[in-house]
Amino acid sequence: MSDKRTIILREGCAGCGGEWQVAGGQSLELYQLCSEGTHSVRLSLEAGAHAKVVFAAATEGELSYDYQIELCGEGAEVELYGVFVARGEGRVRVHTEMRHNAPGCHSDQQVRGIAGERGYGLFDGLVYVAPDAQKTEAYQQSRNVLLAPTARIQTQPQLEIYADDVKCSHGATVGQMNEEQIYYMRQRGLSEEDARRLQLGGFMQEIVDKVTDDALREEFERVVGL
Amino acid sequence: MLKVKNLHASVDGKEILRGIDFEVKAGEVHAIMGPNGSGKSTFASVLAGNEKFEVTAGEVEYDGKNLLEMSIEERAREGLFLGFQYPVEIPGVSMANFMKLAVAERRKAQGLEPLTAGQMLKYMREKAAVVELDAKLMNRAVNEGFSGGEKKKNEIFQMAMLEPRLSLLDETDSGLDIDALRIVATGVNKLRSENNATVLITHYQRLLDYIVPDFVHVLYKGRIIYSGGKELALKLEKEGYDWLISDYKE
Numbered sequence: 445m446s447d448k449r450t451i452i453l454r455e456g457c458a459g460c461g462g463e464w465q466v467a468g469g470q471s472l473e474l475y476q477l478c479s480e481g482t483h484s485v486r487l488s489l490e491a492g493a494h495a496k497v498v499f500a501a502a503t504e505g506e507l508s509y510d511y512q513i514e515l516c517g518e519g520a521e522v523e524l525y526g527v528f529v530a531r532g533e534g535r536v537r538v539h540t541e542m543r544h545n546a547p548g549c550h551s552d553q554q555v556r557g558i559a560g561e562r563g564y565g566l567f568d569g570l571v572y573v574a575p576d577a578q579k580t581e582a583y584q585q586s587r588n589v590l591l592a593p594t595a596r597i598q599t600q601p602q603l604e605i606y607a608d609d610v611k612c613s614h615g616a617t618v619g620q621m622n623e624e625q626i627y628y629m630r631q632r633g634l635s636e637e638d639a640r641r642l643q644l645g646g647f648m649q650e651i652v653d654k655v656t657d658d659a660l661r662e663e664f665e666r667v668v669g670l
Numbered sequence: 671m672l673k674v675k676n677l678h679a680s681v682d683g684k685e686i687l688r689g690i691d692f693e694v695k696a697g698e699v700h701a702i703m704g705p706n707g708s709g710k711s712t713f714a715s716v717l718a719g720n721e722k723f724e725v726t727a728g729e730v731e732y733d734g735k736n737l738l739e740m741s742i743e744e745r746a747r748e749g750l751f752l753g754f755q756y757p758v759e760i761p762g763v764s765m766a767n768f769m770k771l772a773v774a775e776r777r778k779a780q781g782l783e784p785l786t787a788g789q790m791l792k793y794m795r796e797k798a799a800v801v802e803l804d805a806k807l808m809n810r811a812v813n814e815g816f817s818g819g820e821k822k823k824n825e826i827f828q829m830a831m832l833e834p835r836l837s838l839l840d841e842t843d844s845g846l847d848i849d850a851l852r853i854v855a856t857g858v859n860k861l862r863s864e865n866n867a868t869v870l871i872t873h874y875q876r877l878l879d880y881i882v883p884d885f886v887h888v889l890y891k892g893r894i895i896y897s898g899g900k901e902l903a904l905k906l907e908k909e910g911y912d913w914l915i916s917d918y919k920e
Contacts, residue, residue: 628758629768631718632828633746633775642771646762646811 447471452660453478453485455667461485461510466493468517475660477667479503484510491517491546497524498654500667504532504563511540515549515577522551527651529668530563530595540569542584544577547607551581556651557588558644559595567599571614575606584614589621589647645670671696671867672717672737672836677728678892679716685726686712688892694836694867701870701878701903704889705911710871711755713889714838718752719745733835746772747779749835749866753825753842760812765824768812769794769831776832797830801857819850826857837861837868843877855880875907888914 447469453460453476461484466472468490476483476499487495501507513522528536542551557565567586588597599616621643629639648668655661664670674692678685686709694700704710716723717730719742730737737745760768773793774784785793798805801823813821822842829837839858843851858868858881870881878886878900886902887894888911896902896914 622758624758625760627720627742628754628760629772630742631746631752631754632768632772632832633743633779634768634771635743635775636741638771642763642768643760646760649762 448473451475453483455479463487466490466495466520468492471495473497475499475655475664476509477501477663478507478509479667480505480507482508482510484512486512486514487522488514488516489520489522489549492519493517494521495523496654497522497526498651498664499526500528500652500664501526501536502529502531502668503536504530504534506535508537509539511538512543513541513551514543514545515551516545518546518548520546520549522549523654524551524553524555525651525654526555527648527668528555528557528565529648530557530559530565530597532561532563534559535564537566538568540567542569542571542582544571544573544580544582546574547577548579549577549581551583553584554651555586556647557586557597557599558591558648559588559597560591562592562594564595565597567597567601567616569600569614570602570604571612573603573605573607573610573612578607578609580607580610580612582610582612586614586616587647588616588618589644590618591621591644671733673729673731674717675729677713677716677730678726679712679723680726681712681723686723686892687716690728690889690892690894692887692894694869696835696867697864698885699862699868699870699881699883701872701883701886702889702894703872703886703903703906705915706873708889709892710889711840712892714752714840714869714871717745717838718742718750743775746832747775749776749779749833751829751832751834751837753822753829753837753839755841755844757813757821757825759814759816761814763812764809765812766794766808769808769828772828773831794831797827800830800860801826802853803827818845819847822846822850822854823857826854826861830857830861833861833866835866837866838871839868840871841873842870843872843874851877852880875903878903890915 448471450473455478463486466489471494474497530536559565571582573580586599597618601614601616626639652664672694677690679687803823888896
């Protein structure tokens with residue numbers, strides 16, 4: 445078993461964050477649950493290191509998450525998953541920079557956003573692949589749901605690729621709830637309200653399920669209201 | 671149980687159903703056949719209350735109530751079930767959780783107590799066995815990663831769970847291999863009783879080899895243009911629809 449560290453950054457720290465280095469053969473798991481403030485996390489990974497980041501946020505206030513992740517050694521791997529909910533007048537900004545500076549590294553990002561009422565969300569994600577970072581695999585997905593005509597979410601996926609032998613993909617969607625699913629559930633007797641709650645819950649659950657520890661996952665579920 | 675009179679419905683201003691008359695009594699099995707685009711699926715959707723369609727004329731009485739005034743979920747809770755041609759996937763929502771809520775609503779409408787967690791588990795296992803559906807699928811998200819056959823079996827499983835009065839099965843046979851078709855048909859037959867009724871919407875006679883209907887209807891250009899007994903399906907299989915359609919003046 446490799447050396448594994450777990451860091452949990454909880455609500456209450458107005459400007460929590462920090463810088464971590466992950467050495468070869470080590471694995472870092474970082475969980476972040478904040479509801480306000482500006483939080484900046486910097487990670488750098490050496491060859492063969494692994495990091496997994498999962499964040500959740502539900503706010504009616506101002507919240508900003510900033511992740512700067514550098515894959516500096518060959519074969520490093522990063523997973524980054526997050527879900528945010530901006531309610532009321534809430535404003536959430538998620539900024540990620542995934543820098544592939546070494547060959548053969550792997551990164552996967554999935555960030556989901558929900559905005560209701562006059563909420564605002566921003567996902568701004570950069571994937572950078574350096575000229576000599578061949579055999580890079582980098583994936584980024586930003587999916588968002590608006591619950592009201594007055595809610596807004598902006599998503600800005602960016603790829604900067606300077607190597608030619610890479611596998612990269614990104615996808616971004618902003619949409620409303622899936623009415624086909626709502627109809628299907630109502631046809632089985634669920635109220636429209638229950639159907640919407642269940643569907644939205646399912647959308648978030650897929651991210652929350654990335655947290656493997658039961659107690660911690662329940663904490664995540666509470667934060668986003670599952 | 672169901673009385674449809676002169677039903678007209680349209681989508682985006684285009685009329686699809688143009689005066690349907692149709693009646694179903696408890697204990698009966700009806701098959702609705704007809705060429706592509708004749709309005710078969712629309713008819714089932716309108717009965718289920720799909721808001722995409724607008725009913726422009728006609729009446730539908732279901733167990734003495736005005737069906738057209740009921741919401742989608744009220745119809746379902748009163749025992750109207752639609753087996754979807756293309757069951758949707760609902761990521762992140764487990765079958766078990768979904769069924770728990772659906773069964774609770776149906777039982778409430780029937781004046782029954784909710785099932786305990788233990789009873790529910792046993793009930794799900796029992797009903798899954800009716801259509802030979804792997805009980806492990808209950809822990810997966812609704813229809814997600816299910817094969818085509820599993821999705822259709824899952825529709826019949828849900829039908830078994832909800833014990834409907836009237837089941838509308840929209841092309842439940844399409845895309846099934848012969849084994850899956852037999853399993854689905856056996857499931858439907860096991861659920862038949864004096865108190866419920868089934869309407870099968872299908873293109874193919876082969877389903878009707880397994881589920882024998884009392885009546886067969888041909889829907890064409892939004893109207894039922896011909897009705898007969900089970901032998902009608904065989905004639906349609908052999909001779910197609912041309913003999914009927916050429917007879918039929920708009």
